[in-house]
Amino acid sequence: ATVCTRVDERLAGVLSGRADAAGPLAECATSGLFIERFGSGEDAIYQWHSMFAHGCGEVLRQSDPARWSALNLLAARELRDRYPLDAVEHAVRGADGRLAAEIITDHWLELLLEARSVALESACIAVADAFGETADIAMVRSCCREVAGDRLGAQLHFERAQDLAHGHVESRRVRLIANLSRILISDDHSVMAAAVDAVSEALTDRALVPDRVYACALFLLGWAETRLRRDVGYSMRLLESAAQECRALGLTAVADRAAESLAFAYVHAGQFGRALQS
Secondary structure (H helix, E strand, O other): OOOOOOOOOOHHHHHHHOOOOOOHHHHHHHHOOEEEOOOOOOHOOOEEEEEEHHHHHHHHHHOHHHHHHHHHHHHHHHHHHOOOHHHHHHHHHHHOOHHHHHHHHHHHHHHOOOOOOOHHHHHHHHHHHHHOOHHHHHHHHHHHHHHHHOOOHHHHHHHHHHHHHOOOOOOHHHHHHHHHHHHHOOHHHHHHHHHHHHHHHHOOOOOOOHHHHHHHHHHHHHHHHHHHHOOHHHHHHHHHHHHHHHHHHHHHHHHHHHHHHHHHHHHOOOHHHHHHHO
C-alpha cells in the first residue's frame, strides 16, 4: 500500500488485496508508526512518511519488479478520475504509455482550465521522456505554453504535433484535441471559427467525448463564441450549459469561470441587469 504516498481505506484495500485494510491503517496511525491520518471515518486520508514509503518502494521494486509495475498500474486506474496527475505518474512507473496518454487526454482540458497548467505540462514531459512524444501530448503542451504566455513555444509545439499526426493515421480523438488547441492558441478569426464549428460537431458523439471533456469543451466553445461575436445568444446558452454540467461533475473552478464569462456575455448583449445578477 506504500506504492501511493496517500491512501484511503478503499485504495489501501485495492493495493493490498485485504478486505480489512482499514484496520491496519488505523492501528499504524494510532501507534504513531510511519503514517499520518487526516480526517476521520470512511473519509480519512492516510499519508505515509516519505522516507518509509521510499524505502518500501525500493524494496518492492528490487525484489519483485513485476509486482511493483502491476501495483502502480492498479493505482493509476484507481486514481485516474480522482487524481489524474498522480495517476499519470503511476502509469509512467508501471511503464504503460498508452494508459498515461489516455489519462492526460481525458483530463487535460479541466486541468488547464483549473489553472494547473504547470503540473500538467510536467506530466506531459514525463510521458514524452518515458515513451516518446506523440501528437496529442505535443498539442496539450502547446496549450500549456500558451497559458504560460509563451506564444512562440505554443506555436512550435503545435506545429510539431501536426508533423507527428501526419506521420500516422490521425484519430478522431487527436483531431478533437487539435481543434480544442486551435481555439486556445489561435488569434485568427477564421481559424478559431472553423475549430469551434468542428468541436461543436464532435461533441454530438458522446462515445468520442468523455463527460468531463464535454463539460469543459462547452465552456471553451461559449468563451470562443463570445470572442467571435457571431451569435451572442448561442454563446450564452453554451456558457449556461457549461456551468450546469461542470457543477454536476464537481468541476467547481471551471463552473465559476463559466459563470463569470456568462456575465460578460450578458454585457456584450446589452443585458446589464442579467449581467449584474449573474
